[in-house]
Amino acid sequence: MSGWSAIKLVAARDFKERIASRAFQLSTGLTVLLVVGFILVPTFIDTDGTQQWTIGVVGDVPAGLAETVEAGAGDMATVATSQFGSRAVAEAALEDGAVDIVVDAEGSIIVNAESSDQLTTLVAAVLASLDVAEQAAELGIDAAALTDLFSGTYDVESLSVEPDSTDSDRAFAFFATIILFMSIITYGSWILIGVIEEKTNRVVEVVLGTVRPHQLLTGKVLGIGILGVAQIVLIGVVAIVVLSLQDALDVPDAAGKVLVWAFIWYVLGFAFYAVAYAAAGSLVSRQEEAQNAAFPLTLMLMAAYFVASFSITGDNPVLRIASLLPMFAPMTMPLRIAGGDALAWEVAVSLILMVVVTYGLVRFAGRVYAGGLLQSGSRVKWREAFRASEA
Amino acid sequence: MLQIDSLRKTYGDVIALDGCSFTVGRGQLVGFLGPNGSGKTTTMRSVFSLVQPDSGEVRWDGMPISPAARLGFGYMPEQRGLYPRMKVAAQLVYFGRLHGLGKSEATRATLSWLERLGLGDRADSRLEELSHGNQQRIQLAAALIHEPELLILDEPFSGLDPIGVEAMIEILLERAAGGAAVVFSSHQLDLVEDLCEDVVIIAAGKVVLAGPVRELRSRSHHRYLDIEIAQPSTDLRRAFVDRDIVTVDNGRIRLRLDDGTPLEPLVRTAAGLGRVQQFSFTPPNLSEVFREVVEP
Numbered sequence: 001m002s003g004w005s006a007i008k009l010v011a012a013r014d015f016k017e018r019i020a021s022r023a024f025q026l027s028t029g030l031t032v033l034l035v036v037g038f039i040l041v042p043t044f045i046d047t048d049g050t051q052q053w054t055i056g057v058v059g060d061v062p063a064g065l066a067e068t069v070e071a072g073a074g075d076m077a078t079v080a081t082s083q084f085g086s087r088a089v090a091e092a093a094l095e096d097g098a099v100d101i102v103v104d105a106e107g108s109i110i111v112n113a114e115s116s117d118q119l120t121t122l123v124a125a126v127l128a129s130l131d132v133a134e135q136a137a138e139l140g141i142d143a144a145a146l147t148d149l150f151s152g153t154y155d156v157e158s159l160s161v162e163p164d165s166t167d168s169d170r171a172f173a174f175f176a177t178i179i180l181f182m183s184i185i186t187y188g189s190w191i192l193i194g195v196i197e198e199k200t201n202r203v204v205e206v207v208l209g210t211v212r213p214h215q216l217l218t219g220k221v222l223g224i225g226i227l228g229v230a231q232i233v234l235i236g237v238v239a240i241v242v243l244s245l246q247d248a249l250d251v252p253d254a255a256g257k258v259l260v261w262a263f264i265w266y267v268l269g270f271a272f273y274a275v276a277y278a279a280a281g282s283l284v285s286r287q288e289e290a291q292n293a294a295f296p297l298t299l300m301l302m303a304a305y306f307v308a309s310f311s312i313t314g315d316n317p318v319l320r321i322a323s324l325l326p327m328f329a330p331m332t333m334p335l336r337i338a339g340g341d342a343l344a345w346e347v348a349v350s351l352i353l354m355v356v357v358t359y360g361l362v363r364f365a366g367r368v369y370a371g372g373l374l375q376s377g378s379r380v381k382w383r384e385a386f387r388a389s390e391a
Numbered sequence: 392m393l394q395i396d397s398l399r400k401t402y403g404d405v406i407a408l409d410g411c412s413f414t415v416g417r418g419q420l421v422g423f424l425g426p427n428g429s430g431k432t433t434t435m436r437s438v439f440s441l442v443q444p445d446s447g448e449v450r451w452d453g454m455p456i457s458p459a460a461r462l463g464f465g466y467m468p469e470q471r472g473l474y475p476r477m478k479v480a481a482q483l484v485y486f487g488r489l490h491g492l493g494k495s496e497a498t499r500a501t502l503s504w505l506e507r508l509g510l511g512d513r514a515d516s517r518l519e520e521l522s523h524g525n526q527q528r529i530q531l532a533a534a535l536i537h538e539p540e541l542l543i544l545d546e547p548f549s550g551l552d553p554i555g556v557e558a559m560i561e562i563l564l565e566r567a568a569g570g571a572a573v574v575f576s577s578h579q580l581d582l583v584e585d586l587c588e589d590v591v592i593i594a595a596g597k598v599v600l601a602g603p604v605r606e607l608r609s610r611s612h613h614r615y616l617d618i619e620i621a622q623p624s625t626d627l628r629r630a631f632v633d634r635d636i637v638t639v640d641n642g643r644i645r646l647r648l649d650d651g652t653p654l655e656p657l658v659r660t661a662a663g664l665g666r667v668q669q670f671s672f673t674p675p676n677l678s679e680v681f682r683e684v685v686e687p
Contacts, residue, residue, distance in 0.1 A: 003458075006489065009485070009488050009489055013477075013485055017474070017476070017477060021476075198474075201472045201473070201474065201475060202468070202470040202471060202472025203472040203473050203474055204472070205436075205441065205466075205468040205470060205472065206466065206467075206468060206472060206473070206486070206533060206534075207489065208439070208441055209439040209441070209461070209464070209466040209468075210461065210462055210486075210489045210490055211489060212458065
């Protein structure tokens, strides 16, 4: 049997056993539901699109109040008025929520904590302008002259006529970074736990009687990695279908290029961290120690994520350096590529370093794994595990 | 034929193997004996490259062991372990395939093993749902699923009830009769003496004795004399005070003598004590041979 068929067998077992597990099915189902929920719920809330505002009125307020407020609110709301005999009754209605705001002809606008700021501003402005119009009429100024008087002489002109497309590309790349981050956290810990399980079950000695440690490691990373990608693709497809049913799908201009790069870096980044997590898992014998063993990796991962998230607005020197280093590159380089900031040589150097270091890590982790797997009891040091094995 | 040739392995200051050498032929069932920490597990692991010896070599049919050759071996480690949540049949098929069987072959072998172990109806149970004894049976099946030509078992009898021991003996004899080379370690020396024609005894990482049990016993420099006397006139311990007494119990005494010790004086002493019911002169049994070589 060739090395590759051993790897395939190991990968298939890890894939099948996990996909058959109730926990996996539940968590996948739940995630899909959550994603659909996040997309759909805001639309359910906004189905009417417009709100209903009711203005409580005490005494004789200027005519056309409701109509003018509604015109000012645009699509936001429809407006009605409700007449009250006394201010006390109107205030009680405000407290009950029957009206949203009260206008007393004596000259007050009464609000409470529930009142919308927009409504308050709008009502105050409308009352003021109706007041001005009324007084102007009394002074003999006609409506047309009044409009002239108030029409502004300044127009707003934006310099960024077209929205910058690299912004949406960057956002897309950052979204890919988030997915990579979550994948590594989730599936990395599956790998970590899976390795420790095999160690605590002692099954690993039986398996290693036939399969080389680096084959077991590669198979495990592949099996869980493919399962992870399948889960993400499922969630992604559901999200895209739901979004496109709503016509809410907004594809960035350069999505194709950004997507390809995001995918390449996803695969490299996942491979790098997954292998490192497997090696870390081989060093401990109990699940309680899992997080300790993985702590340096988790720290590195968090650092990469933070560098990326602080740099979403644009290129900076820290991001530039990070994008060249293998442990940070998968989360930072896609951002720079999407933003058009990465020079060709930087991408090339970063890619070559990444591939070389990942290959080295597979070899190194294979040895650590081989050395660590058969040592039980106390936590094994990286160096001891490496020395203990030559496979 | 399995050849363990001059294996040396140190862990820091600890010498685990110190030039360990022995051979196991096809069709041979060899008991691999030694006190705790003498290097049995390290030797067995080095056959599967789970341990890399510092020097020396393990060969199969005269060749260093290749990964392909290793697929034809079966291994049951001392620390038993399978996947607890995996279904029994799926698990055996998996191990069969890891050993190079095709899918249908592995499935066929799995079904026949489950049938043989009386677990045909548990194919779809998770391993952890089985009793401890049945889990042990599955463990053995996992090592045998591909009909290995070399079978290495580390303490296969530990933790088995008498019925389990019987079943294990039957299977080991059957594998050896079928032409496989079989090596197993054990501390149950009486059982090994009954079961194996050949043993290898290791102490402090070195083979101290190897060969057919009968030969090893007779090659010993000691003989054992069992005397039984009905109502002895004096205390037996006092009567044989100048001899090497192994055990004494009422009218029975077991003495250890150097090979070639004249028996006549002993016969006379015994006859003087009362009516002699037993007077037997035998080579040491396997446990005595074992003790002689590991604690000189």
